[in-house]
Amino acid sequence: MNDIRNDDDLTALLSTPVDADVLSRLHRRLEERAERANVIDIAYTTIDSPVGKLLLAATPKGLVRVAYASEDHDKVLQTLSEKLSPRILDAPQRLQVVARELDEYFAQHRRTFDVTLDLSLSRGFRQLVQIHLPEIEYGQTRSYRDVAELVGNPNAVRAVGTACATNPLPIVVPCHRVLRSDGTLGGYIGGPEAKTALLHLEAA
Structure with missing residues (x-):
């Protein structure tokens, strides 16, 4: 009987809509803990741009990937996990500088990029x-x-x-x-x- 009640409680919990702000705070907490534990080998985020949604990914060495939506972002992340590391996390904070520089470029306020690059995907x-x-x-x-x-x-x-x-x-x-x-x-x-x-x- 208790098992049935527990299953019902779990079903009710999972079917309850979760506030977007709550999810955002939980993800930010996860990101902070992962950063402190030094377990993120590849941080990524997506940004909107005049040429569509861009995926940005960085290793501790620097920016390693910029991908267009036409490349299939899920496929790009899968390739990064196979070639570099499976320890990947959506961690926008680590990509803030890159995102800002791209915004400045598209606004015609920037002509060169100052971010550190990781060219390890090429040989x-x-x-x-x-x-x-x-x-x-x-x-x-x-x-x-x-x-x-x-x-x-x-x-x-x-x-x-x-x-x-x-x-x-x-x-x-x-x-x-x-x-x-x-x-x-x-x-x-x-x-x-x-x-x-x-x-x-x-x-x-």
Whole structure:
């Protein structure tokens, strides 16, 4: 009889609507305890932007991922858990500086990003290209061939294209500033609409 009453009580508790503020406070408490216990290897959050909802993820080393909604945020988090660590938590506080800098960028109050980056999702030549992409200044564009020459391998035009297409930190690492030699867009992880929007933003 007691078991039946306990089951009924549990069912009633689980079916009771929970206030959003209560949930938010509980999550914040969880985030604080996880931070104190040093058990978060990857913190993430999502923000709204003129190019859609963006997923931001950071390790203790720095910002490791910026992902467009078209990439499927759940899939991106799953990949991060497989490649880096399964200890992932929605922890917006750790991404506050990144979120603020992106807001300033989209408001045209920021031209360069100051956040520390973790480039561990890339290796070798791809990482080399991504390290050099911020050298392309705000409002400027370069061709894939230009970038190949910039990194000291003028014949590696295709490889530069691949490095840009697989850039795990779009916007912050500005692969959108790299175009085909005929001036057309070329590929972009966020799609042609997002690439066009970023170029127009910087040209305004």
